[in-house]
Amino acid sequence: EAQVTQNPRYLITVTGKKLTVTCSQNMNHEYMSWYRQDPGLGLRQIYYSMNVEVTDKGDVPEGYKVSRKEKRNFPLILESPSPNQTSLYFCASSSTNGETQYFGPGTRLLVL
């Protein structure tokens, strides 16, 4: 089954404790993105990647890092999480000539 998976689905952590949210897709897509969703703000893009070793900032990249060492994986790293990063995070992927993004189930993060 074609899908985007994220882990963990739920995470509670404390300020300053580094964490990684993994994202993996099995559709051989070139493009992958990370979004955060906050009430009343919709989805905002954090980072995106056009292919292996090619990443770029989205609209709200501060406080986040990403890497794309393999085509299928695109982890999101919070080196020193803060409470304002409490949010719902989505990973998405799409093909080079595809207009449709496929979304993962989301990761709900609470930073205390």
Place this chain on the structure above:
Amino acid sequence: AQSVTQLDSQVPVFEEAPVELRCNYSSSVSVYLFWYVQYPNQGLQLLLKYLSGSTLVKGINGFEAEFNKSQTSFHLRKPSVHISDTAEYFCAVTLPGAGSYQLTFGKGTKLSVIP
């Protein structure tokens, strides 16, 4: 840069009544337009998309949308809603050739279907 405005943050509607969720976009060039749906505690799912051609686009679950270039709108409609349509709906835009990784989303409209 393109932008999207969803004019209603919440829309309550009775079951079996028609509904329209409004979306306006801003862009100086042609765009691709999308509607995504997010059911409670789930990820986003593509409802329909407009790339080119017929301005009336049909999607899943009986939804349709009409692209109006002169009014820069892409409103979503359904003639008769069901309880299961309760969800949040997002309008999104991207530039042709830019790759869908540059999707810009609206802030969302929560549709509540009342039995």
